Amino acid sequence: MSPRKSLSAATAAAQNASARSAALNRRQFLRRAAIAGGAFTVPLIVPGRVLGLNGAVPPSEKIVMGGIGIGNRGSDDLRWMLPEPDVIFVADCDPQRSRREAVKRIVDAKYGNTDFKLYSDTREFLATRPDIDAVLSTTGDRLHALMATWAMRAGKDVYSEKPSAMTIAEGQMVVETARRYGRVYQTGTQRLSEANFVFAIELAKSGRLGKVHTAYAHIAPWDAAAMRHDWLAGQPELPKSECDWDQWLGPCPWRPYNAEYCRGGWRGFYDFHTSCIGEWGAHTFAQAQAGLDLLDTSPVAYEYVDNPTGDGMVTHFASGVKMILSRGDKYWHGSCGMRFDGPEGWVSVADGYSRPEVSNPRLLDDFNKIVGDYMARTQRPMSHVRNFFDCIKSRRLTVAHPVVMHRTMSTVHAANICMWLKRDLKYDPVKEEFVNDAEANRLRSRAMRAPYMF
Amino acid sequence: MKTNFALLLALALNAVVLAQNPTPLVTKTPDQLIAVLKSDAGLKEKSDACRELAVVGGKDAVPVLAGLLADEKLSHMARYALETIPDPSVDAALRDALGKLKGRPLVGVIGSIGVRRNAQALDLLVAKLSDDDADVAQAAARTLGRIGTPEAADALMNAAANSDAGNLLAFCEGLGRCVDALAAAGKTDQALTICDHYDDSQLPQQVRVAALRGAILLRGKDGLPLLKESLENPEYVLFAAAIRTSQEMPGADVTKLLADELAALDADHQIVLLSTLSQRADASSLPAIFTKAKNGDKPVRLAAIRALPAFNSPDSVPVLVALMHDPDRDLARAAQESLASLACPEADSAVVKLLGSADTQEQLTGVELVSRRRMTACVPDLLKAAGDADDQVRPAALKTVGELASPDDLPAVLILVQTGKTDEDRDAAAQAASALCAKTDQPTRCVPKIAGLLPSAQPAAKQSLLNILGTIGGPEALTAIRAAVSDDNPQVRATAIRLLGSWKTADAAPALLDLAQNAKDPADKLVSLQSYLQLASDTEIAADQRLAMCRQAAGLVQRVEEKKLLLSVLGGIASPDSLAMITPHLTDAETKDEAAAAVVSVAGKLLKNGADAQTAGKLVEPLQQAGQAAANPDLAKQAQTLLDQAQAKAGAK
Structure with a gap:
């Protein structure tokens, strides 16, 4: 007998009449479910x-x-x-x-x-x-x-x-x-599962750079923060068996079919894309926030920059630490770069580095130790997909679990909204709302097109 | 994974297009936007108006937007605007639409009511739970979940009995949302009732997982018996759900429960439990983990050993040290890896003990761990081990000295360079010394100390010292090496000449040329010439300087091998003057292929660099000759291609 059938007295007493009647109905419900068929029927009986x-x-x-x-x-x-x-x-x-x-x-x-x-x-x-x-x-x-x-x-x-x-x-x-x-x-x-990036993140967290005060995060060198709202010229839709345009659009506003969208030409459009900030910020904000040990929150302030891309935007965390968006290769050479600055040194890395760049070469002496210790302590391998598969089996949180995604993408969205509204913004990461800015708050969600809804 | 180049290129090309038309988020006032919606503007214009009203629209926009909810083409965009308008008239409009719409517009409106959590729509939504359109019924179920009041939860529970089976997951999702909302509102009992209600083996696993999670967490401490029973449940899915849920539960009692389960479950379950215990890093579970590490199935033992670093406990040290002697290499290696990551003094002590062991394998393991753990305090021990009797221990210790020691340790290492028993020892010591010099702000300051040892050093040690000087570089080191080319010992001389040939600057060229011209030993002459040409191939040196070196070497070259080497160097110098030196060799049967290749190389570089018409004209004849001389058809074809280019360019004059 399940312990849930022998609940504590207090809990058992709380099972009201409504629940009891529903329990009977549940059996009926399940019986019907068991005999139902069809493509969309969930198989209920077979474990x-x-x-x-x-x-x-x-x-x-x-x-x-x-x-x-x-x-x-x-x-x-x-x-x-x-x-x-x-x-x-x-x-x-x-x-x-x-x-x-x-x-x-x-x-x-x-x-x-x-x-x-x-x-x-x-x-x-x-x-x-x-x-x-x-x-x-x-x-x-x-x-x-x-x-x-x-x-x-x-x-x-x-x-x-x-x-x-x-x-x-x-x-x-x-x-x-x-x-x-x-x-x-x-x-x-x-990159949260690549040795060079892990080293930089762990070094920043270790205190070897002093208390890190600034992180820099790379945003993509193509597209802009401002988005397209136009439609490409309509073309005759293909048969659904070739391209189901309605499904392709999913929750996004309807627009006429154009093959270019399906070939990757959806980037840059407001309905489909998260701008040059999201393109790489999805990576680099996660990297930067990991090094700042702030993966469970988002910046509380975003300073608008009067340029097309968000390059140079300063964001502030509640702790006073800054994260600065950077589009070029001022702080690194390569894609998806990041850098941490502290009073006692800095570390910088991007794709293609044999080893991270550091303010003092001696910081690299401990590269193998830092990465090795991280892997042993967390049981996270230097393979992002392997970490996923390991966690499927262990049921542990992955290195880039939902909260990491959500908080760092919240940073992306807030930075985009800052650029779109062309003004400084303040954000409350506890309430997950902008402070005293109704318009910004209205951009936190978009109505989804039926039936592609949550 | 790196973003592949093709994708980056495609994106970059896209950017050219995409950068064309970014537009502001809002382009019109609310009144203008409302006017667009009331006009006979097209679908695009009206869609845009709705999108902008989502940001700036107010109460005034609600009536016209509500009027669009029944419009198949604009219904979504009307909701797009309405969902974010902070006025209660929106809720009324959405409720009103519930009774008028069908199909997708209705599904959408139901969803928007959920986003706005409009509890006043409860009765209307309940009616939709039994709608014939499955999408409508499912949307209603999910939306009631978003509303999440006790009444919504009751309605969902009761309606579930009369719903179609295909709607099950949507109802469960709605109820799951209700559980969260009720729990957040402090209505734990009702939330628990829902969770317990869905404890049924006939339900889809994800529903059971969700229900079990709620049932455990909502009970707090009283949920531990259910957690325990679920961990022991023969259905793996419930075990996995319980494990996942336990990760949301802090506390020593949870840890104890998990650790106690280790003894009873099979290997797969134990491995997962061990991983979870590692994540908790609660030292109270260590004895149970130690037991699993020492005995049992190999996969479980590995999991137990790998669980230990997270605890960073000194208690793990003796266990891991013992396991490093396990006859199974995988287990021993895993234990070593785990010990390597423990940041506690007890682990350091264990490693030092290994380093001082009489057993060679233990010593080697100790050296490896000292390196992996970056135990700089062990440098004296390493230096001592560098004098060990074992041939494997000495170089391993010296290698680690190079990694960990400071420049202050250089004198001790230089002694080892001089006293090394084997070539391998001396090489290892020399590499360690070079590493220590490189750690100083000015490595060249180490040169006098090293050069001063040369006169008294034995030939073998002298070679090692010279190698150190070669890695440091600089004028003083060059002088010392230059002097060594006069050494009595031929191997010392050869080493010095080789070092001059691999010098980082052209400063070594005069010395090499002098040796190539004047060395007493013909072998030294030859090696010097080869080294001179090797230096001339260094692209870090200016092209004209390299060409001058080639001219000097040309007068000394006699053997075919050196001629080919010279041609190889000339082929790397993009200058018509190098062609002039190459072309005479095109008629020599022994060098014509190499000469043709050199011509093609030089001509290719010049044309690629944008040679002017005059330069291109100078390429024509050598390329014609190269094409004729080349025995390799591919080479001949390349020569012809370049010839065509050169002629075209020269003709353009």
Whole structure:
């Protein structure tokens, strides 16, 4: 007998008449559910363990993966994941036929068979594949949070590419859903699992630079903070089997089909993209906030800069520490750079470095020790996807778990809103609202298009 | 993973397009926007107006927006504006629309009511829970969850009984939201009732996971029995859910419960438990973890060993030291890795003990750990180990000296350079000494100290000292090395000549040239010439200087091997003058291929660098000759391609 049937006296007394009548109804409900059929019916009787594990994978077993919206970037993630010995990909879902078939070619070639299944409808995919434990979601920005939420509600763990939320409200929903269903979630900020970046972060946290007062975070050198609101010229929609335009748009406002969007030309549009700030800020704000040990909050003030990109924007955390957005290579040479400044030194790193740059070469003497200690202490490997798979099995939080994603993307969104409104903003990270700025607060969410809603 | 280049390029190209039309967030006043909506403007204009009203719209905009809710094409954008307008008339408008709409517009309105948490819509929403349109019923369930009042929760619970099976997850989501809202409002009992209600093996696992989580957490301390039972549940999914939930529960009693479970469960469960205990890092669980580390299945033992660094406990030290002797190499290695990461003095002491061990393997492990842990206080021990009897220990210790010692330790290391028993010892000592010199602000200040040892050093040690000077560089080091080319010992001379050939600047060139011309030993002459040419190939040296060196060398070159070396160097110098030195070799059967390759190399560089017509004209004849001389068809083809370019460029004059 479950202890929940022998609750403490106080709790048992609290079970009111309403609940008792509902309990009877529940049986009826479940019985009907058991005999219901159809593509969208959730299989209720068969435990997940029989068909697959559906999100609960013991250490000795394989993780069954599915894909959602795997395109160019997603294929990189897929190729990164496929060699993992305890992972098997079984299906992909994409509203674009050419993309899903390209994924099938990759996976079939890897496994030497044609077992890989394809889906075009996400809701059908999630509802009919309880054997899938986790999904790799690499849609465009516009769908990341919704796909993650839907997948977690379906019992899947989720690796989501970045930027993983279009608004502050979307991030909140990802956090809430992951927590409610006990799901493992990783946002694709892979530099949090790369030795050079981990070294810089751990060095900043160690006090060896003194008390770090400023972090610098790279924003993308293309696009602007200001966004496009125009529509590309309409073209005849393709058959749904080729490209389901309604699904492609998802929760975003409707606009006429144009093939350019589907080829990656969605970047720069307000409805689809998080600007040059989100493009790399999704990575670098997480990196910077990690080094500042402020991954559970967001800056409290954002200083507007009168330029098109947000370059040089100073953001302030409640502790007085600053994070400055930087577009060029003033502080590093390479992509997704970051830098930490303290009274006793600095460290800087970007992609392509053999080792981070430091104010004193002696700081690098402890490189192996710092990275090695971090890995041993946290049990996090220097592989972002491996960390995800390990956590699927251990059920521990990933290095880029939902709160990390949400708080650092909140920083992205607040910086964007600051640029769009062209004024300084103050933000309360506890209430998650802007202070005395109704317009800014109205930009924390966007109404979602039915039925692509939370 | 690095962003791939193709993607970056595509994005960069996109940027050219995308940068064209960014527009401000708001372009019109609220009145103007309302006027657009009332006009016969097109879909785009009206959509834009709605989007801007979402930021600046007020009560005045509500009626016209509400009027669009039934418009299939504009319903979403009307909600887009309405959702954020902070006026209660919006809620009334949305409620009013509930009774008039169907399909997607209705689903959308229900969602917007949820976003605004309008509890006044409760009865209307309850009615929608049994709607024939599954999307409508599901949206209503989720929205009632967002409202999250006790009444909403009751309504959802009761309506679930009469709902279609396909709506189950939406109802459960709604109830999950209610649980959160009720708990936040202090209505724990009702929240618990919902969670316990969904304790049913026939439900989808994620629903059971959510319900179990709530049932445990909401009970606080009283949830521990349920946590324990769930950890022991034969269904893995509930075990996994319990583990995940336990990670949200602080407290020693939770740790004790988890640790106690270690004894009863199978290997997979134990591994997951150990990882969770590691995350908690509560020292009270260490004895249980030690037990698992010492005995049992190998995967569990590995998990236990790897769990220990997070505790950073001195109590782990003896356990790990003992495990480092385990006959299973994986276990021993894991123990060593874990010990390496413990930041406590007891771990340091254990490592020092290993370093002083009579057992070679222990000593080597000690050296490795000293390095990994960056134990600078162990430098004296390492220096002592550098004099050890074992051939493996000495160089390993010296390598670590180079990593950890300070420049103050240089004299001691230089003694080891002089007294090293084997070449490997001396090389290791020399590398350590070089590393220590590099740690100083001005490494060249170390030169007198090292050079001063040369006269009394044995030949083997002398070579090592010279190698140190070679890594330091500078005029004083060059002088010392230059002097060593007159050493009596041929190996010392060879070392000195080699070092001159790999010198970082052209300063070594005169000495090498002199040796190539005047050395008594023909072997020294030859090596000097080769080293001279090697120096001339250094692209860090100015091209004209390298060309001058080649001219000097050309007079000394006799053997085919050196001719080929000279041609190789000339091929790297992008100058018509180098071509002039190369072309005579095109007619020599033994060097024509190398000469042709050199011509192609020089011509290619000059053309790529934007050679003018006059320079291009100077390339024509050498390239014609190279094309004819080259035995390799690919080379001949390259020569012809470059010839065409050169002729075209020369003709353009």
